[in-house]
Amino acid sequence: MDTVKILHFLTTPWVFLLWTSFLKSFIFLNLTIIVVSVTVFAERKVSALIQDRVGPNRVGIPLTLFGAKKDSFFWGLGQMVADPIKLLTKENFVPAGVNKFYFWLAPKLVMIPPILILAVLPFGSTLFGIPMTIAEMNVGVLYIFAISSLSVYGITLAGWASNSKFPFIGGIRSSSQMISYELALGLSVVPIFMICGSLNLNEIVDWQIKNGWLVSPYWPKGFELSLLLHPSDLIHALVAGLSIQRFALWIPLLISFIIFLVAIFAETNRLPFDLPEAEQELVGGYHTEYASMNFALFFLGEYAAMFAGSGAIVSLFLGGWSCPLIPDGSHGWFWGLVNIGVFFVKVSLMLLFMIWVRWTLPRFRYDQLMKLGWLGFFPIALGNIFLTALILAFIHH
Amino acid sequence: MAIIVNRPKLTFVERCYLPSILAGLAITWKHLKRALFKKGIVTMQYPEEKWDANMPEWYRGAPTLVSDEHGKDRCVACQLCEFICPPRAITIKPMEIPEGDQWRKVEKRPEEFDIDMARCIYCGLCEEVCPEQAIYLRKDYSITGLNRAEMVHDKKTLYKLGGVMKGLVFKWNELK
Numbered sequence: 270m271d272t273v274k275i276l277h278f279l280t281t282p283w284v285f286l287l288w289t290s291f292l293k294s295f296i297f298l299n300l301t302i303i304v305v306s307v308t309v310f311a312e313r314k315v316s317a318l319i320q321d322r323v324g325p326n327r328v329g330i331p332l333t334l335f336g337a338k339k340d341s342f343f344w345g346l347g348q349m350v351a352d353p354i355k356l357l358t359k360e361n362f363v364p365a366g367v368n369k370f371y372f373w374l375a376p377k378l379v380m381i382p383p384i385l386i387l388a389v390l391p392f393g394s395t396l397f398g399i400p401m402t403i404a405e406m407n408v409g410v411l412y413i414f415a416i417s418s419l420s421v422y423g424i425t426l427a428g429w430a431s432n433s434k435f436p437f438i439g440g441i442r443s444s445s446q447m448i449s450y451e452l453a454l455g456l457s458v459v460p461i462f463m464i465c466g467s468l469n470l471n472e473i474v475d476w477q478i479k480n481g482w483l484v485s486p487y488w489p490k491g492f493e494l495s496l497l498l499h500p501s502d503l504i505h506a507l508v509a510g511l512s513i514q515r516f517a518l519w520i521p522l523l524i525s526f527i528i529f530l531v532a533i534f535a536e537t538n539r540l541p542f543d544l545p546e547a548e549q550e551l552v553g554g555y556h557t558e559y560a561s562m563n564f565a566l567f568f569l570g571e572y573a574a575m576f577a578g579s580g581a582i583v584s585l586f587l588g589g590w591s592c593p594l595i596p597d598g599s600h601g602w603f604w605g606l607v608n609i610g611v612f613f614v615k616v617s618l619m620l621l622f623m624i625w626v627r628w629t630l631p632r633f634r635y636d637q638l639m640k641l642g643w644l645g646f647f648p649i650a651l652g653n654i655f656l657t658a659l660i661l662a663f664i665h666h
Numbered sequence: 667m668a669i670i671v672n673r674p675k676l677t678f679v680e681r682c683y684l685p686s687i688l689a690g691l692a693i694t695w696k697h698l699k700r701a702l703f704k705k706g707i708v709t710m711q712y713p714e715e716k717w718d719a720n721m722p723e724w725y726r727g728a729p730t731l732v733s734d735e736h737g738k739d740r741c742v743a744c745q746l747c748e749f750i751c752p753p754r755a756i757t758i759k760p761m762e763i764p765e766g767d768q769w770r771k772v773e774k775r776p777e778e779f780d781i782d783m784a785r786c787i788y789c790g791l792c793e794e795v796c797p798e799q800a801i802y803l804r805k806d807y808s809i810t811g812l813n814r815a816e817m818v819h820d821k822k823t824l825y826k827l828g829g830v831m832k833g834l835v836f837k838w839n840e841l842k
């Protein structure tokens with residue numbers, strides 16, 4: 270008797286929304302943390318390979334302890350577990366003279382915003398009819414901008430509360446970096462709204478499924494695998510995809526993409542814009558005085574921000590969870606899972622790109638960064654909006 | 667006099683950064699691809715691979731006591747090394763060589779000779795000061811121990827590490 274009642278209760282709309290949201294948040298959050306630890310490992314490994322080194326390759330399972338002949342190293346994959354364990358078991362040292370409350374608060378403020386951003390990212394189509402976005406919001410992108418700029422408070426606060434000069438400089442740099450980048454970041458996506466007509470990330474992704482990824486100049490219309498057998502239909506689909514407007518819009522969208530990409534680098538404090546950290550100049554920047562789990566939170570925050578930033582780029586420009594020829598979740602749970610997989614693959618490639626860039630470019634100088642933000646990207650992003658408007662107004666399909 | 671460094675005038679393309687960034691990415695990609703297949707890796711896997719064979723003659727590793735090819739332990743417990751050692755790593759307890767010993771005329775030899783490797787800074791002053799060519803810095807560099815006591819090399823260890831050194835001045839012989 271009770272199971273029926275419970276089932277009935279669980280399927281009432283608001284309860285259903287509640288528990289599915291909780292479940293989605295829980296799973297997505299854990300997936301994110303796994304992705305973070307894999308990213309940290311990838312960062313170390315890729316950096317090593319780029320510098321002609323081997324990288325972490327020792328931590329594995331010590332089979333010799335159990336009488337085996339050789340240890341099994343698993344290419345050092347155990348490092349992913351070893352790093353968090355190390356951070357968890359270290360002494361949480363708080364230097365004398367810091368402002369204890371804010372010192373304690375700052376890491377949390379850095380870590381929370383990127384995790385909040387994850388809420389609006391569409392990381393899959395649908396699974397058993399449940400949309401794979403934790404919160405579908407019609408102001409999704411604005412929400413991302415609003416939340417992501419909050420993490421700068423944590424960094425500035427950490428710098429100030431540490432009561433030490435290097436963290437302080439790091440904190441100040443972080444805030445000045447933010448004001449020079451947020452504007453360009455916000456303006457660079459305006460063309461997308463003008464084209465897609467929505468701020469909702471899910472709708473932007475839907476638009477891209479219908480009309481092709483925003484970074485591509487051309488997208489065959491209604492292309493399917495079965496078309497390969499019917500050459501005339503195939504040619505029809507290929508031709509139907511051609512449009513002057515789309516091609517013209519490609520220019521502003523590409524500019525948007527580049528500006529957004531660079532701004533995300535600055536937003537997540539990644540090299541070449543990691544001025545608040547700047548190990549060589551500022552020891553460790555804003556987190557110099559932090560140890561153990563507090564430091565780990567900064568670390569988690571940075572990598573979660575990378576993940577969230579990559580997720581935003583993928584959703585806005587690279588077609589989100591969609592992949593040509595792969596149907597969405599309404600065709601069965603298997604395809605729903607595949608869609609989630611596609612999203613994670615795209616995000617991983619994006620993360621890999623971020624790592625790759627980090628180990629290629631030197632750090633920008635402080636003034637160069639502000640100059641680039643204010644005199645470079647800001648006017649270009651502004652002009653880009655007008656360009657998009659002109660194209661939309663004068664070139665029709 | 668002021669030196670004027672002319673900054674090169676950058677063309678527009680160069681000021682865009684992007685081409686050079688792409689070039690840089692291509693270079694790192696090349697390295698990544700090569701290293702992925704275990705080629706061109708410049709580092710050594712330390713405990714398995716070592717560079718010992720390439721170490722120069724004058725390498726300053728752990729200080730040791732040596733004996734010569736005639737089987738004589740060379741140290742005469744003059745304690746000069748003990749006094750010069752900057753971090754005071756050396757502790758010597760000298761003893762008189764008893765009557766009837768072959769080397770009675772040398773008078774002294776160390777009863778105990780300890781070098782605390784947790785203190786030693788591998789400066790080589792002991793080797794330089796020794797009037798008897800008895801103490802040499804050899805090539806061992808991986809001195810480890812689980813506690814402080816294990817890090818102290820006693821006389822036996824020092825002679826074992828030092829071994830025999832040939833071609834030293836033949837000072838203490840039967841005739842002299």
Ligand code: SF4
Pocket residue numbers: 729747750751752753754755756781785786787788789790791792793
């Ligand atoms: S090498 Fe220097 S520090 Fe080490 S024992 Fe000799 S004198 Fe002392």
Ligand code: SF4
Pocket residue numbers: 740741742743744745746747748758795796797798799800801
């Ligand atoms: S090692 Fe050399 S300097 Fe040191 S006590 Fe012996 S003879 Fe003297």
